[in-house]
Amino acid sequence: MRGEPPASSPALTPTLSRERERAQEAPLLQVDGVSLEYRTPERVVRATHRVSFDVHAADRFVLLGPSGCGKSTLLKAVAGFIPPVEGEIRLGGQRVTHPGPDRIVVFQEFDQLPPWKTVKQNVMFPLLASRTLGKKEAAERALHCLDKVGLARFAEVHPHQLSGGMKQRVAIARALAMQPRVLLMDEPFAALDALTRRKMQQELLALWDEVRFTLLFVTHSIEEALVVGNRVALLSPHPGRMRAEVNSHGFSLASLGGAEFQGTAQRIHDMLFEEEPEEAAA
Amino acid sequence: MSAAVPPIRPEYERTLEPFTEVPLERTLPLPARIWAQAGVRKGLILIVIAVLWELAARWQDNDLLLPTFTATARALFEGLASGELIEKVRISLAVLLQGYLTGVLLAFALTTLAVSTQIGRDLLDTLTSMFNPLPAIALLPLALLWFGLGRGSLVFVLIHSVLWPLALNTYAGFQGVPETLRMAGRNYGLKGLRYVLQILVPAALPSILSGLKIGWAFAWRTLIAAELVFGASSGKGGLGWYIFQNRNELYTDRVFAGLAMVVLIGLLVESLGFKTLERLTVRRWGQQR
Numbered sequence: 048m049r050g051e052p053p054a055s056s057p058a059l060t061p062t063l064s065r066e067r068e069r070a071q072e073a074p075l076l077q078v079d080g081v082s083l084e085y086r087t088p089e090r091v092v093r094a095t096h097r098v099s100f101d102v103h104a105a106d107r108f109v110l111l112g113p114s115g116c117g118k119s120t121l122l123k124a125v126a127g128f129i130p131p132v133e134g135e136i137r138l139g140g141q142r143v144t145h146p147g148p149d150r151i152v153v154f155q156e157f158d159q160l161p162p163w164k165t166v167k168q169n170v171m172f173p174l175l176a177s178r179t180l181g182k183k184e185a186a187e188r189a190l191h192c193l194d195k196v197g198l199a200r201f202a203e204v205h206p207h208q209l210s211g212g213m214k215q216r217v218a219i220a221r222a223l224a225m226q227p228r229v230l231l232m233d234e235p236f237a238a239l240d241a242l243t244r245r246k247m248q249q250e251l252l253a254l255w256d257e258v259r260f261t262l263l264f265v266t267h268s269i270e271e272a273l274v275v276g277n278r279v280a281l282l283s284p285h286p287g288r289m290r291a292e293v294n295s296h297g298f299s300l301a302s303l304g305g306a307e308f309q310g311t312a313q314r315i316h317d318m319l320f321e322e323e324p325e326e327a328a329a
Numbered sequence: 330m331s332a333a334v335p336p337i338r339p340e341y342e343r344t345l346e347p348f349t350e351v352p353l354e355r356t357l358p359l360p361a362r363i364w365a366q367a368g369v370r371k372g373l374i375l376i377v378i379a380v381l382w383e384l385a386a387r388w389q390d391n392d393l394l395l396p397t398f399t400a401t402a403r404a405l406f407e408g409l410a411s412g413e414l415i416e417k418v419r420i421s422l423a424v425l426l427q428g429y430l431t432g433v434l435l436a437f438a439l440t441t442l443a444v445s446t447q448i449g450r451d452l453l454d455t456l457t458s459m460f461n462p463l464p465a466i467a468l469l470p471l472a473l474l475w476f477g478l479g480r481g482s483l484v485f486v487l488i489h490s491v492l493w494p495l496a497l498n499t500y501a502g503f504q505g506v507p508e509t510l511r512m513a514g515r516n517y518g519l520k521g522l523r524y525v526l527q528i529l530v531p532a533a534l535p536s537i538l539s540g541l542k543i544g545w546a547f548a549w550r551t552l553i554a555a556e557l558v559f560g561a562s563s564g565k566g567g568l569g570w571y572i573f574q575n576r577n578e579l580y581t582d583r584v585f586a587g588l589a590m591v592v593l594i595g596l597l598v599e600s601l602g603f604k605t606l607e608r609l610t611v612r613r614w615g616q617q618r
Contacts, residue, residue, distance in 0.1 A: 128512060146515045156509040162614040163531040176517040176527065207615025 073140070074101035075261055076125065076229050080134030082286075083120050094120040095287035097134065100280050102229065107255060107262045109276030109295075111269065113319060117287030118265045122233050125263060126152050138228060148177035151222040155234040157214045160206040160221075166193065167202040170221045179225070192220040195254060212243040219251070223258065232264045236271070248274055249300055269312050269319075273298045281318055291318055368600075396582040404582040405589055414571065414590060421552060421567030422594075424480060428487020429548050433541070435488065436495040441525050444503050453500060461493040465551040469558060483555055490551040491544040498543065502536025503529050535611050542603055546595070553591060 078101075083094045094117035102108040110118040123129050125136055127146040136143040138150065151173065153159075160169050170189035174180045180188065193199045196216040206214055215235055222230050236244045248271065255262065266272050272279045277296035280289060293315060302308040356362075363369055379398050386397040396404075408414035439456075442449030465486040472482035506529055514528035530537065556569025566574070568587055575583035611617040 123512075126512075126516060128515070146512070146518070148516065148518045150516075152512065152516050154509045154513070156507070158507045159509045159513045161510060161513070161528070161531065162616050163534070163610065173517040176514075176519050176523070205614055 075104045075106075075139060076102040076263065077137040078102075078121070078125065078134075079137065081121070081124060081131045081136060082133035083117060083124055083129060084132050085120065085129075093286040095282070098282070098287060098289055099134075100289065100292065102261060102263055104261050105259045107264065107275060107277045109272040109279045110263070110265045110282060111272040111279050111315070111319075112267065112282035112287060112290075113284050114267060115287075116282040116284040118267075118282055119233050121282075121287065122152070122231050122263065122265045125229070126150050126231055148173055148179065148225055149228045150231055151225045151227040152231040152233060153215070153218045153222050153235045155237050157206075157211055157238065159218055160214055162206050165203050165205055166198060166209070166217050169206065169217055170224050173221060173225050177225070185224075188224050189220075192224040193217075195223065195257070196220045196250065210243075211239055212247060215239065215247060216250070219254070223254070223260065227260075229261045229263055232262065234265055234267065237266070237268075244271075245300070251275060252299065269315050270303070272315075273308060273311060274300055274303070279315070281315060283319075291315075393579060393581050396585055400582045401585040401589060404580070405586040408583065408586050408590075414586070417566070417568045417571045417587075418590060418594070421556070421569070424483050424567065425487065425548055425552050427480075428484045428552075429491055429545065431484065432488040432491030432544060432548070433495060436492050436499060436540075436544075439492075439496050440499045440503060441522070443500055444525065444529065445521070453496060457493050457497050460489065461497065463489075465490040465547075466554050466558065469555055473559065478559060482559075483552065486551055486555055487548050490547040494547060495537075495540040495544040498536050498540025499533065502533025502540075505536065506532040531610075531614075535617050538603065538607060538611065542599075545598065545603075549591065549595065 078099055080097045080099050082096050082098075084091050085094055086092075098117075098121060100108070110121060112118050120129060124131055125143065127143050127150065130144070143150075161172065164172060167186065167189050170192055171182075171185040174185040174188065175182065179185075190199060190202060193202055196219055198213060198216055198220065201209065201213065206217065209217065218235070236247050239247060252275065254260075262275075264272075264275055266275070273295045277294070279293045279295050281291040281293065282288065283290045293311065295311065298308055298311070357365075383398040386395045386400075389395050392400065405414070439449075439453055443453040444450075468486055468489055469482065472485045476482040476485055510528065510532055514524055519527055552567070553569040553572070556567050557573050568590060572584050572587040575581075575587065607617065
């Protein structure tokens with residue numbers, strides 16, 4: 048069973064272990080009263096309104112909500128792509144102002160891997176671009192991380208020769224290699240078929256068991272939220288506001304279909320659809 | 330009314346033996362494999378064209394208007410053997426490369442400016458819509474006034490013919506780079522020139538390559554045309570001058586040899602230069618089929 052941040056220290060992430068000691072006092076990532084807006088040619092639309100939540104080290108924090116609740120926009124704001132119009136986002140007490148390699152994003156789209164680089168070069172790319180490591184060390188770490196996601200055999204292959212699931216594995220390996228302070232995932236498995244998706248969830252949890260990274264995960268699937276996360280934040284749509292935070296550390300893929308799991312899923316379902324009963328039927 | 334109910338059929342399970350009935354892979358027959366070579370197919374097209382040319386010329390039977398393929402080939406070999414053609418090609422290529430490379434550099438600078446600033450975008454927009462429709466040859470009289478008879482004027486019109494189409498293509502390519510890829514690049518902390526060189530340029534390479542090809546063709550056309558127009562008064566003319574001179578002296582076979590030289594260099598650059606570049610980059614990366 049997956050619990051709260053454990054004591055065992057992983058070999059891969061020395062920076063994270065230090066953070067975990069502080070985890071009990073202060074949250075690693077604080078989203079504090081954040082309002083986000085985006086512009087269309089005619090008007091300015093409010094995507095989220097005064098959203099606040101805390102993510103602690105080694106959390107698997109899930110943002111869950113129907114489309115239009117601004118969860119992806121929120122993730123992009125944490126990544127530093129969109130500045131908040133109100134409130135602020137703090138990572139380790141420091142205000143987030145621009146994109147940076149301490150918050151690596153795994154996107155939903157398969158075209159996030161530059162096609163001109165081989166799988167190994169792709170994993171090395173952020174390490175070299177951010178000048179974190181030299182070429183040799185970067186190559187070693189890339190191979191190590193590819194091995195973790197089971198793609199060591201495909202290191203010299205170009206991304207277009209991979210399947211969708213394999214491309215997402217490369218993106219995850221690339222993110223892990225950077226050892227970011229927060230790993231951001233924007234519906235990373237949404238474009239995959241159901242069987243591959245389940246397998247990827249399982250692998251992600253196994254990776255977390257081993258590495259204990261801090262994860263902020265966006266999804267629109269209640270089931271995925273409960274399985275992947277240890278804490279689930281529910282957002283209401285138009286604009287996105289915090290509706291609830293639910294603990295889900297007791298659930299794993301093995302609890303699918305169990306009475307307690309079904310109960311929580313039903314509770315979340317009711318909270319998400321209470322205002323628009325006609326959409327619940329659709 | 331009772332709805333139709335499908336019958337309930339028994340389940341079954343089979344254990345499958347290893348598959349040995351037919352070999353899993355077969356090699357294609359030899360003719361199919363030969364035909365699969367692009368070089369073979371294109372060579373065949375060239376041979377057909379040469380034969381048609383030869384037939385048409387013999388039927389026409391007038392060496393002044395249309396020399397035969399064999400006569401042209403002979404003139405070409407004589408020109409190459411005497412070194413005269415090679416010298417002309419060398420002169421033309423030297424000027425061509427100078428203008429082409431300068432044009433490419435300028436186009437890159439202009440598009441880099443255009444992706445990073447609003448005013449750069451407006452500058453590129455305005456300049457390309459003003460100058461792209463302007464034929465390079467129309468600028469030649471002006472260039473002759475400014476730079477005199479010679480290399481300077483040629484390089485100037487060459488830059489003009491390469492810069493605008495390449496800048497347009499490159500910029501269109503930059504615009505087409507997927508948002509996810511851009512965000513991934515910025516996510517790694519890439520900015521400014523590093524961002525352009527490490528993300529935008531490789532991602533837009535298919536468009537950039539086609540811009541380079543168009544620019545190369547435009548450069549050749551402009552160069553030959555410019556040499557035809559004023560090569561007569563320049564002491565050291567290139568291929569265009571060779572064609573012009575031989576036309577004046579009614580050596581039609583040499584005129585054809587000069588034209589064939591232009592065509593051959595075009596084929597060579599396309600098949601050895603650009604095709605190789607494409608094979609090593611965009612095809613290998615799966616950006617182009």
